[in-house]
Amino acid sequence: MNGGRRLLAAPVGCLLAATPGLLIGRVQPILPLLAIGPLMASTFLSARRTFLVCCWTVLIALAAGLGAGTQLSAGFAVRWGGLLLGCACSVYAAWQRGRLRERLTQVREVARITQEAILRPVSRTLSGTHVSTRYHCAHRESSVGGDLYDLAVTPYGLRVLVGDARGHGLDALRTAADTVTGFRELVSTAPDLTSLAKALDARLSPGLGPEDFVTAVLAEFGPGEVRLVNCGHPAPLRSGQRLELLEPLVPALPLGLHPDPHQYRVRLQPGDRLLLYTNGLTEARAPDDTPFALLTECATALDEPIPDAALHTLYDRLLAHTGGALTDDLALVLCQPTEVVAPVRV
Structure with missing residues (x-):
């Protein structure tokens, strides 16, 4: 899967998860479930692209919530809190994975230089x-x-x-x-x-x-x-x-x-x-x-x-x-x- 397809895979998954809330106003969207998209994105995309997926996910969640006529309540706050926490964790995980990849690249370079020396x-x-x-x-x-x-x-x-x-x-x-x-x-x-x-x-x-x-x-x-x-x-x-x-x-x-x-x-x-x-x-x-x-x-x-x-x-x-x-x-x-x-x- 190339970079473009990877970037599209997570938003498409979020859209499918929110479809009931968009099409049937009486169905409450399962907001924390939408965090699956950003979490998936963090496993193969950079932190910047994962952040873009998170923004897309939040927009979908807002649209689904409006379609379902969501009212402000404690349950609403919990669901949105779970979604935002999942997005934040996804961006952080992608950033850490990027740092780890950079370190591995440095280690391989050190190994190459070591080989030439030894x-x-x-x-x-x-x-x-x-x-x-x-x-x-x-x-x-x-x-x-x-x-x-x-x-x-x-x-x-x-x-x-x-x-x-x-x-x-x-x-x-x-x-x-x-x-x-x-x-x-x-x-x-x-x-x-x-x-x-x-x-x-x-x-x-x-x-x-x-x-x-x-x-x-x-x-x-x-x-x-x-x-x-x-x-x-x-x-x-x-x-x-x-x-x-x-x-x-x-x-x-x-x-x-x-x-x-x-x-x-x-x-x-x-x-x-x-x-x-x-x-x-x-x-x-x-x-x-x-x-x-x-x-x-x-x-x-x-x-x-x-x-x-x-x-x-x-x-x-x-x-x-x-x-x-x-x-x-x-x-x-x-x-x-x-x-x-x-x-x-x-």
């Missing part, structure tokens, strides 16, 4: 590695969920973080924000990824509940290789001459559970790509509960020559598999070394 969209070459990102929040009320990523050029090379805070809602968002903040503060000073993971764990643990944690994978790109630390997170995927999951030799617990992480190295050939992702990719299900074929689908999507196009294709194939909107958050980070760059040691 999860900066990236599509650029940094320290000899091209990085492209894609993020999806499964909750309509928010732009940011518990999945997270960040990256920084450090004296030790380009470092990338991808993680997933346990839970949903504000608690997961708060944990994700704390993780990204801790990464930004520690990433340039930790001498290696193992030290960085332990420092992040020490920073996050005091603020987490007994069942809260953050799965995370850290990557550091060097000449012809990538160094990895995996704390309970889905294994990165390397594509190139062959497609394979880079599982850690020694599994480690997630951040917040005091892990004992171990760093491992993987050689990168020219043209190789490294996909870091969250379990929104691996745990996606089709309507018939068929799991997403990670290796097969990634082999097709990552064959796209342009990194951004590869992520776009992978996301589209994921949507096609699930048959609609995703039910879990998703973070994708695709890294492709473009040249050999020696890290600067300090």
Whole structure:
């Protein structure tokens, strides 16, 4: 229903309610019943338009009262008092609804700005590695969920973080924000990824509940290789001459559970790509509960020559598999070394 039809619906309802009083002079109009129109209007019209509906309602009530030969009495005062009170409440309700809508608009804008601050969209070459990102929040009320990523050029090379805070809602968002903040503060000073993971764990643990944690994978790109630390997170995927999951030799617990992480190295050939992702990719299900074929689908999507196009294709194939909107958050980070760059040691 468009705005014009909505504006007409309530006055028409009032007119129908007053019709007996207008047509049959002996029938007393039920004045409080006419307040239904303004009350209806307050649910979908602005305060100004609701006020116009109230004015129309009062005019109809006067016409109906004159037609019925209404006499001044206590009952007359009660009926008119009920009508005017209903009109006043309707205008106030419409005004409050307008204020609430403005606040929700401001909250959404804050959420959008927060997303750009916490999860900066990236599509650029940094320290000899091209990085492209894609993020999806499964909750309509928010732009940011518990999945997270960040990256920084450090004296030790380009470092990338991808993680997933346990839970949903504000608690997961708060944990994700704390993780990204801790990464930004520690990433340039930790001498290696193992030290960085332990420092992040020490920073996050005091603020987490007994069942809260953050799965995370850290990557550091060097000449012809990538160094990895995996704390309970889905294994990165390397594509190139062959497609394979880079599982850690020694599994480690997630951040917040005091892990004992171990760093491992993987050689990168020219043209190789490294996909870091969250379990929104691996745990996606089709309507018939068929799991997403990670290796097969990634082999097709990552064959796209342009990194951004590869992520776009992978996301589209994921949507096609699930048959609609995703039910879990998703973070994708695709890294492709473009040249050999020696890290600067300090």
